[in-house]
Amino acid sequence: MMLDTLLRFAAHGLANAGWLAILLYILVTTQLTIFAVTLYLHRSQAHRGVDFHPVVAHVLRFWNWVGTGMVTKEWVAVHRKHHAHCETEQDPHSPQVAGIGKVFFEGAELYRTATANRADMEKYGRGTPNDWLERHVYTPHPYLGVSLLLVVDVLLFGVLGAAVWAVQMAWIPFWAAGVVNGLGHWWGYRNFETADTATNLTPWGVWVGGEELHNNHHAFPSSAKFALRKFEVDIGWIVIRGLEKVGLAKVLRVAPTLNERPNVALPDMETLKALLTHRFEAMTDYYKTVIKPTVREQSNAEGTRRFGAMPRRRLRRALANGGRWLDKTGKARLASIVENRPRLQQISEYRARLAALMEQRRPESALAALQQWCREAEASGNRKLVEFAARLKRYSVARA
Ligand SMILES: [Zn+2]
Ligand SMILES: [Zn+2]
Known part of the structure; x- marks a missing residue:
């Protein structure tokens, strides 16, 4: 009887969810992770283009911990260094220097190598949260959040939950480190003749939260809005505007227009x-x-x-x-x-x-x-x- 219950749990989890429900769960959680990265880490913390209400900021920060295990200060530092030394030996992830294969397939390793440089983390990571939560939970226990997610996944879906979790964990290394940092400096169209090789991957920045418009972003890094042409759509910006309407976000900077x-x-x-x-x-x-x-x-x-x-x-x-x-x-x-x-x-x-x-x-x-x-x-x-x-x-x- 006991064994029977256990086997049933292993096969179906507590949710007893069908394929469609599982796919939907993956899609919602990974998109949430994408938003936590592009809105909180990138546009708000690294470039100060937008400020979020503490409630929103805490939710996004918590989700980064759960969905990626990345530390705010480290992500911000690596990213600011990328902008400061774009396409040089100092750039943590330049396909022009390291090669597109390396950045595309080993973007996560490049990120870890970069975070190992403690002096850089101090120099480029300034101004990021240093509250009780950061000092006692997020920074000292970066793997605790993702482990919690694994437990939740397994409780929900049984053995299959481990596979769901693997997909969730691979999402940012693949889409952000590989596709945006790799292809976004290598392939696509350019609106702006910037001093780097950044490209826009598609005019409809939906799948990775607007980060596809990477050439626009390098032209105006502190702009909270990445879409700059009439035909471009930046889903991250749509979310920011929505939050602003209900008083949960304050846009600090957008790209000026040329008259x-x-x-x-x-x-x-x-x-x-x-x-x-x-x-x-x-x-x-x-x-x-x-x-x-x-x-x-x-x-x-x-x-x-x-x-x-x-x-x-x-x-x-x-x-x-x-x-x-x-x-x-x-x-x-x-x-x-x-x-x-x-x-x-x-x-x-x-x-x-x-x-x-x-x-x-x-x-x-x-x-x-x-x-x-x-x-x-x-x-x-x-x-x-x-x-x-x-x-x-x-x-x-x-x-x-
Ligand atoms: Zn870039
Ligand atoms: Zn940036």
Whole structure:
């Protein structure tokens, strides 16, 4: 009799749930985990784009402990370091440096290696919770939460509960560490010509809570909202807005929008400010309206889609970032392609000068360089440059 009960429990658990119910349970709990990571750890703690009511913050923090076993301070530190040293040796998880295979399949190991650096945890993890719960429960017992979840899973579903738990545990390492950190710096589309390789994976950021819009996020890291184009949807932001409506969240920062003013003869401080704020958008505009059509014209004139060993697409991308992601051979190749083609040389030099003037420390010198840049572009005789300069002069930052 006793054995019978035990066997029945092992097979069905206390819930006696069907497949559909189990799948639904997995889906709800893993999505909750995704939200706990993107809303609490990422947007609120790491970037301070949004503040949550203590009740919401506690629920999300508790769920992180249960669903991932990650410590807030450690996650925040690893992530802030990723932004601070993107695509360099110092980046905890760059597919450009470590290789896409490594980041995709071993993202969780890279994360653990990064958290082992205690000095970094102190330096980048500042301002994260340090209350009684953190000091006595979450930080000293990171595995207790996930173990509790295992107990609950087994109680609910019997032996099958262990498999359910395995899926729950693999969710963040796979979707966040693998897909977002790996593919999100490697594959997808770009709205912004940022100094890293971050990409948007899909315009509908639903499955991993909006984190699919990773290029947008790198362009405006402290923005609580990741969707920046009309056709983009960020489910995390929808949740934030919902919480805000009922007084449970306060949005601290969203990405500013770029405005244009009529009749600006010469770039002024307003133009410069807008250019610096929207530098990635400006560089994308330059790519789309100057580089892309110029390369197309050049390729049509030469009657080929390849420039030596470099296909047209690759050349376009390389010109967009000054060949930053090419290896040594690639860089030499790019230089020799550009050298013999005055049109390409011209747009490549103008891009480099525009990028350089944004790095100037003194605003007065940056402004003088920008004015000079626009004057020369307008006198260059290159219609695409003339039109780009005319737009650039009108830039202004939208007032909220
Ligand atoms: Zn990133
Ligand atoms: Zn971030």
